[in-house]
Amino acid sequence: MLSKKNEVGQSGPFSVVLFHSISGALRAEKLLKAESVSLKMIPVPRHLSSDCGICIRFERADELKVEGILGRSKLEIQGIHQI
Amino acid sequence: MIYLDNAATSWPKPKAVYQAMDRFMNQVGANPGRSGHRLSIEAGRVVYETRESLAWLFNIDDPLRIIFTSNATEALNVAINGVLRPGDHAITSSMEHNSVMRPLRALQERGVELTVVSCSKEGFLDPGGIEKAIKPNTRLIVLNRASNVVGTLLPVIEVGAIARRHGVLFCIDAAQSAGAYPLDVSFTKVDLLAFTGHKSLFGPQGTGGLYVRQGVEDVVEPLMRGGTGSRSDSEHQPDFLPDKYESGTPNTVGLAGLGAGVQFVLSRGVNALREKEEKLMHHLIEGLGAIPGVTLYGSGDAREQVAVLSFNIAGIASSEVAIRLDEEYDILCRPGLQCAPIAHRTLGTFPGGTVRVSPGYFTTEDEVDIVIKAVCNIARVLR
Ligand SMILES: Cc1ncc(COP(=O)(O)O)c(C=O)c1O
Numbered sequence: 001m002l003s004k005k006n007e008v009g010q011s012g013p014f015s016v017v018l019f020h021s022i023s024g025a026l027r028a029e030k031l032l033k034a035e036s037v038s039l040k041m042i043p044v045p046r047h048l049s050s051d052c053g054i055c056i057r058f059e060r061a062d063e064l065k066v067e068g069i070l071g072r073s074k075l076e077i078q079g080i081h082q083i
Numbered sequence: 084m085i086y087l088d089n090a091a092t093s094w095p096k097p098k099a100v101y102q103a104m105d106r107f108m109n110q111v112g113a114n115p116g117r118s119g120h121r122l123s124i125e126a127g128r129v130v131y132e133t134r135e136s137l138a139w140l141f142n143i144d145d146p147l148r149i150i151f152t153s154n155a156t157e158a159l160n161v162a163i164n165g166v167l168r169p170g171d172h173a174i175t176s177s178m179e180h181n182s183v184m185r186p187l188r189a190l191q192e193r194g195v196e197l198t199v200v201s202c203s204k205e206g207f208l209d210p211g212g213i214e215k216a217i218k219p220n221t222r223l224i225v226l227n228r229a230s231n232v233v234g235t236l237l238p239v240i241e242v243g244a245i246a247r248r249h250g251v252l253f254c255i256d257a258a259q260s261a262g263a264y265p266l267d268v269s270f271t272k273v274d275l276l277a278f279t280g281h282k283s284l285f286g287p288q289g290t291g292g293l294y295v296r297q298g299v300e301d302v303v304e305p306l307m308r309g310g311t312g313s314r315s316d317s318e319h320q321p322d323f324l325p326d327k328y329e330s331g332t333p334n335t336v337g338l339a340g341l342g343a344g345v346q347f348v349l350s351r352g353v354n355a356l357r358e359k360e361e362k363l364m365h366h367l368i369e370g371l372g373a374i375p376g377v378t379l380y381g382s383g384d385a386r387e388q389v390a391v392l393s394f395n396i397a398g399i400a401s402s403e404v405a406i407r408l409d410e411e412y413d414i415l416c417r418p419g420l421q422c423a424p425i426a427h428r429t430l431g432t433f434p435g436g437t438v439r440v441s442p443g444y445f446t447t448e449d450e451v452d453i454v455i456k457a458v459c460n461i462a463r464v465l466r
Contacts, residue, residue, distance in 0.1 A: 020321065020323045021312075021323060021325065021326045022312050022313060023127075023131060023325050024323075027131060027135075027146060027147060030131070043118075049316075053119070053312060053315070054119045054124060054127075
């Protein structure tokens with residue numbers, strides 16, 4: 001079984017970035033990890049979307065960095081929200 | 084036993100392919116991108132990694148422009164049926180596999196015009212012939228990169244440039260060439276690139292895919308619609324890639340294996356794999372070509388083809404040769420028409436077909452020698 005503790009070192013407060021597709025979220029995960037952004041893949045919070053998908057949670061302090069990395073990759077995002 | 088049917092499906096596969104599939108089944112196993120728990124996310128990562136490896140291989144900027152299908156046939160059906168409407172005109176060559184010809188012939192019965200441009204009897208295509216066939220209503224050109232009967236390479240770079248100049252969509256069937264011969268989508272002007280996972284990409288059967296160039300998805304209808312794990316609040320199919328064309332639970336274990344297969348190709352390098360196969364093919368062409376009573380079809384030059392060779396022995400049916408190779412010499416190959424009747428008409432081998440031998444990465448020079456001797460024996464007894 002895969003370890004539960006493969007994403008550590010986050011303390012919050014958090015923001016999440018939502019994507020159109022799961023594949024988009026997985027691409028973003030790799031792009032952000034390559035730039036050492038500390039993150040965790042989580043189910044999309046129910047109040048943000050009626051979707052059953054996943055999103056990426058990261059430290060709010062990294063918002064600009066995350067926006068920058070994803071913007072440069074031209075990966076379309078559905079939005080960034082503070083949680 | 085000597086396995087010379089790699090053009091049908093490559094075998095054996097690199098060990099890493101079996102290991103990746105075993106790891107997925109034993110340690111991951113979940114439905115990718117459906118549920119959001121860690122095993123589901125890990126399954127999604129497995130699929131994504133395979134997408135990214137394929138993007139490296141074909142030099143595709145955005146891995147999400149690759150959609151997975153169960154084989155090249157499904158990918159070609161998405162491309163062909165997704166683009167063409169009654170009144171449209173399509174162009175193809177006389178060297179195609181039935182996975183291209185049958186969808187096109189079916190559309191022809193429903194009001195799509197079709198021009199089949201003739202190739203030479205060695206299987207070569209003059210790109211000028213394609214350009215001459217273009218009409219105001221031409222929507223799509225479909226060509227294979229390499230023939231599954233004789234391995235001949237078609238001029239996709241030239242035809243891609245012609246298609247782009249005329250504003251016509253260009254679809255390549257790379258089933259026989261992906262992994263075996265270089266193809267770079269930033270260089271070859273291709274709108275839709277269909278590949279299969281189980282041949283020179285070393286994946287398991289039941290894997291394949293289609294690259295869709297940016298913006299082209301607007302004019303390609305999906306073949307199937309259904310659950311994608313995204314936009315679950317909507318009863319309508321998403322319009323973004325890859326979800327527009329990927330409904331239903333995928334063959335995740337197969338894609339795990341395909342990812343390992345593509346990594347194997349990337350680690351060796353397509354050019355190095357190509358060099359190895361070219362040497363084997365040179366040896367095979369020289370050896371079989373020198374046997375009295377044996378006719379070789381195709382280019383006769385290992386540099387102008389992939390590792391597929393067709394031949395016949397005078398006075399004996401291709402099926403009979405294949406049975407004797409199997410039963411008396413333990414050599415496995417494929418006789419007949421290889422799902423490509425139009426290619427055999429072009430080569431002049433319809434309806435009898437040919438004996439097709441297709442070496443692969445794991446074939447050795449010694450095995451090629453054994454095959455040459457076996458064919459020599461069969462041909463000699465007859466004379
Ligand atoms: C040239 C060509 N196109 C298409 C296909 C179809 O591939 P698949 O059987 O994986 O759908 C094949 C192989 O069978 C082929 O050789």
